[in-house]
Amino acid sequence: MDATFALLVNALRNADIRVSTAETLDAFAVLSHVGIRDKTLLRDALELTLAKTLDEKKRFDETFDRFFEQLAFRVPAKRAMLGDVDRESILETLRTKTSNDVVDAVESVLDDDRDRLAMLVQEAASRLNLGNIRTLREKSYYVDRIADALSVSELDDYVGSTENADPAVRYLRQYFRQQIHDYVDAQYRLRVDATGKRALLAAALDSNLDQIPLEYQHEVRRVVEKLADKLVRDHRRRLRKATRGVLDIKKTLRRNVAYDGTMFDLRWRRHKREKSTVYVLCDVSSSVARVARFLLLFLYELTDVLPNLRAFSFSSRLGEVTDIFRSKPSDEAIEDALFVWGKGNTDYARAFMDFRELCGKDLNNRAVLVVLGDGRNNYYDARPDVFKELSKRVKQVFWLTPETPDSWGEGDSEIRRYAPHCFRVVTCNRIEHIERFAESLLTATR
Structure with missing residues (x-):
């Protein structure tokens, strides 16, 4: 008990x-x-x-x-599908085409003896150690294995190889599969994921950000925040090692005089480095807005290790939103940035010229420029010369686009004209892509 x-x-x-x-x-x-x-x-x-x-x-x-009440076959078979069937004819046909196990299982359904079927499923689940299920992907494995234990696969083969199979037999095959699936799903929910959130998050992490339904985005945001927090901790640990420098012999000897020369307290010559400034230009037009939300959230969570971060939003014109992020919670700041600067037709040339006017004098070889956008310029003049001028003034340029390479250059996309002036152009339409980019950004700003 x-x-x-x-x-x-x-x-x-x-x-x-x-x-x-x-x-x-x-x-x-x-x-x-x-x-x-x-x-x-x-x-x-x-x-x-x-x-x-x-x-x-x-x-x-x-x-x-x-x-x-975690029993299989709790739902009876539909009488409407089996009420007028010729019981003996079906059983006789199955005896010639399948094993006795299949015949016994079908007979149990026709007699509404679901307790026997439930016992068979539980015995099979016990042999297969269903209690060890831990991931969503294992559900289909256990469904197939339990179905094999009940010889349902023979029923699959019979229906698949018989063109005029009785509709009742086709329904029975579907009924067996559905009941076994429901049983495995109940076991999974009890042992692993009762609320369904883990399955939701697993699916979200494998989905494009612009395809995640709005009602699920709150949970995905929590994942982004946790990933960013982990990334910050890892970066700080690596940074301590990277800036430790070489052993300072004089300071070490002085600190360890009290220990008779035993080196308990080591002292290192620290590397003093000027911190990089990161400039982030986000296209917040409707075609990129969802991806921009998550990137801005990720960068918002990295402000502890990227104190010199300046954020800009643009659609037709560009404006700085750094102060908004410093003065408001992340949710409000992101929505304000999207609302104020997400209007009008996207014009990358105009945005780059606005950025040059605002920050051109501040750019140097310690600055990193990040552009998030699909490069679709609504057939305006792209002015790659302006972008080239900006890229020459900074240390590195990253361009993140939600589109895959096969879409670059199609229609009004100008990204191939900007790409030669970037250190890296990468597809960024999943959370794992944002996480990978953030690691590269933190490395570039050490």
Whole structure:
């Protein structure tokens, strides 16, 4: 019973219900008083002990019911699909084409003996160690393996090789697959991802940023913030090593006189480096706005290690938004930048000339220029000579575009005319691309 209760607590935690060790011990005490005979009493008592908010109470009820009713084939087959079938004819046909296991399984469905099928699925799941499932990708593996254990693959082969297979047999094949899939999904949600957030984030990380639905972007933003925080910690650790320099013998000897010459406290000659200034030019027109949101958020989180960061937004005209990011929370700052400067037809030449006018005198060989945009200039004059002039004044130029190389140069895209003046032009339409670019940027600004 203790092991079963521990699994229940783990399932509750996977459902984002905060259950501490002390609360787990309290729940054990409650369990010893109310017992397990009355399921409703047990659920109400544990809910009062473990769930703190209305939202947690709702998730507790769902998880509790799912935990104690985790049987396969809970949904009966549709009588409308099987009501008028010739039972003996179907069974006789399957006996000549498939094994006895398939015939027995089909007969159980026709007799509505779902308990037997549920037992077979649980036995197969136990042999395959379904309890060890940890990732979303493993779900399809376990579905296929359990289906093989029930010989459903033979039914697949029969339906696939028979042109005029009985519609009832086709439905039974689909029914077996669906029930096994639902069972594996229930086990996954109990053990790994009760709320579905991990699956959502995994899908988001593999999707283009401009394809992520708006209602999911809050969770993706949290991932971006965590990635940026990890990147900052890693960068600081590498920076300490990079700036440590060589051993300072004189200072080391003086610091270790008290230890009879044993070198406990080493002193290093620090490298003093002038910090680079990073200029970020973001195209915030509608075609690039979603990617710009995440890049600006990532850079916002890096301000601790990039103190000399200046951000600019443009569509038709360019303006600086650095002060907005310093004075407002990230959400408000990004929305303000998009609203104020995201109007009009995109004109890269005009934006580069505005930038030259604002910051041309400040550019030097310690500056890094970052441009985010698709390079689509609405058939205006691209003026690559202006961009070339800017690139000569700075240390490095990075151009991030949400489009893949096969789209560069098509239609009104001028990115191939700007590319020769860049240190690197990369496709940036996923979170992993932004993370990889941020690492390159931090390396360039050491």
